Amino acid sequence: MIELTDLSQVYHHGDTAHQVLKDIQLTVQQGEIFGIIGASGSGKSTLLRCINLLERPNRGSIAVAGQDLMQLTKLELRVWRQRIGMVFQHFNLMASCSVFDNVALAFRLRKLKEKQFVQHVADLLEQVGMQDYARHYPYQLSGGQCQRVAIARALADNPRILLCDEPTSALDAKTAQQILELLVTICKQKEITIILVSHALEVVKQICNRIAVLDQGMIVEVAESVHFFSKPQSNVGKSLIQAASRDILPLQVQARLHEVYRENDGLLLRVCFHDKVAGQPIIAQAIQRFHILINIHIAKVEYIQHAALGTMLIEVQGTEEKFKPCIAFFKENGVDIKKVGYVTPVME
Numbered sequence: 586m587i588e589l590t591d592l593s594q595v596y597h598h599g600d601t602a603h604q605v606l607k608d609i610q611l612t613v614q615q616g617e618i619f620g621i622i623g624a625s626g627s628g629k630s631t632l633l634r635c636i637n638l639l640e641r642p643n644r645g646s647i648a649v650a651g652q653d654l655m656q657l658t659k660l661e662l663r664v665w666r667q668r669i670g671m672v673f674q675h676f677n678l679m680a681s682c683s684v685f686d687n688v689a690l691a692f693r694l695r696k697l698k699e700k701q702f703v704q705h706v707a708d709l710l711e712q713v714g715m716q717d718y719a720r721h722y723p724y725q726l727s728g729g730q731c732q733r734v735a736i737a738r739a740l741a742d743n744p745r746i747l748l749c750d751e752p753t754s755a756l757d758a759k760t761a762q763q764i765l766e767l768l769v770t771i772c773k774q775k776e777i778t779i780i781l782v783s784h785a786l787e788v789v790k791q792i793c794n795r796i797a798v799l800d801q802g803m804i805v806e807v808a809e810s811v812h813f814f815s816k817p818q819s820n821v822g823k824s825l826i827q828a829a830s831r832d833i834l835p836l837q838v839q840a841r842l843h844e845v846y847r848e849n850d851g852l853l854l855r856v857c858f859h860d861k862v863a864g865q866p867i868i869a870q871a872i873q874r875f876h877i878l879i880n881i882h883i884a885k886v887e888y889i890q891h892a893a894l895g896t897m898l899i900e901v902q903g904t905e906e907k908f909k910p911c912i913a914f915f916k917e918n919g920v921d922i923k924k925v926g927y928v929t930p931v932m933e
């Protein structure tokens with residue numbers, strides 16, 4: 586378990602102090618994949634670097650398995666750091682070292698004999714699918730392959746925690762997906778806790794159990810992924826999801842949209858079905874019960890941590906007095922509703 590208490594970090598630029606992290610309180614459970622999201626400059630990387638004391642916060646405590654890292658001597662900290670691996674966006678491999686030597690670096694620095702680690706390094710390379718590239722150099726590898734080597738290196742000391750700062754941001758979508766799958770497999774096999782920083786919501790949505798939203802150095806929301814993506818609580822969380830969401834209003838609908846009801850208007854709703862509700866024919870039931878028509882403009886179902894999350898943009902067509910009971914029916918059945926506005930009917 587990782588427990589951050591009252592963590593603060595201040596940078597000084599000349600006479601001015603810039604508080605980058607403010608009273609961070611956070612608990613991450615062993616074996617969890619925990620995501621940290623937030624706008625650029627919100628302090629995500631700083632927070633990650635503070636967790637393994639690559640950077641020393643100016644206040645607060647960082648407890649890993651009950652031990653406050655801030656209280657350790659330099660020597661003790663060096664030993665504790667072996668429990669915390671780190672993976673970066675740009676891999677940070679040693680260009681002049683082979684793949685094997687990059688992974689073996691920590692052992693060489695500790696002056697261990699080759700025979701003490703040669704099999705271990707070979708096993709690590711196999712785990713990340715790079716066993717055939719041991720004698721290659723980083724410049725001979727693709728980005729995805731470099732990240733695999735960097736992950737093997739981060740795992741060299743059998744860490745209990747893996748800190749990943751934008752591990753897939755420099756990769757194309759397919760390679761990013763493979764790296765995410767590798768991280769999930771490793772996390773499960775070795776029961777490693779992963780803290781993953783990313784500004785790509787798709788990444789955290791896919792693999793994180795829980796998420797913290799950082800805004801100007803403060804944690805403004807911590808939630809289970811599925812709850813966060815279906816119903817974000819903080820304004821920053823809402824705007825991050827909105828910005829990433831591809832289901833913007835289609836232009837044809839936008840042109841007909843307004844706020845105040847006029848006769849014969851349709852009602853435009855954004856509806857969100859989660860988990861059990863996603864499998865039920867609620868739209869069909871509403872049509873039957875209220876004798877309305879429903880025009881679906883956008884519909885998608887995503888799976889977050891095995892829970893289904895369906896979102897739709899629908900236009901309810903009927904008389905105004907049917908709109909209220911129809912909305913109430915959706916809500917009674919556990920569907921989240923957001924009224925977008927009214928739309929003028931399409932002329933035949």
Ligand SMILES: Nc1ncnc2c1ncn2[C@@H]1O[C@H](COP(=O)(O)OP(=O)(O)OP(=O)(O)O)[C@@H](O)[C@H]1O
Pocket residue numbers: 596597605623624625626627628629630631632784
């Ligand atoms: N070593 C440093 N000295 C002074 N200011 C710094 C230092 N590192 C980061 N900062 C400042 O701290 C703030 C947070 O930076 P940080 O790199 O943690 O943000 P981030 O959320 O990781 O952003 P990004 O998504 O762009 O990577 C920024 O305003 C940045 O300018």
Ligand SMILES: [Mg+2]
Pocket residue numbers: 629630631
């Ligand atoms: Mg960063």
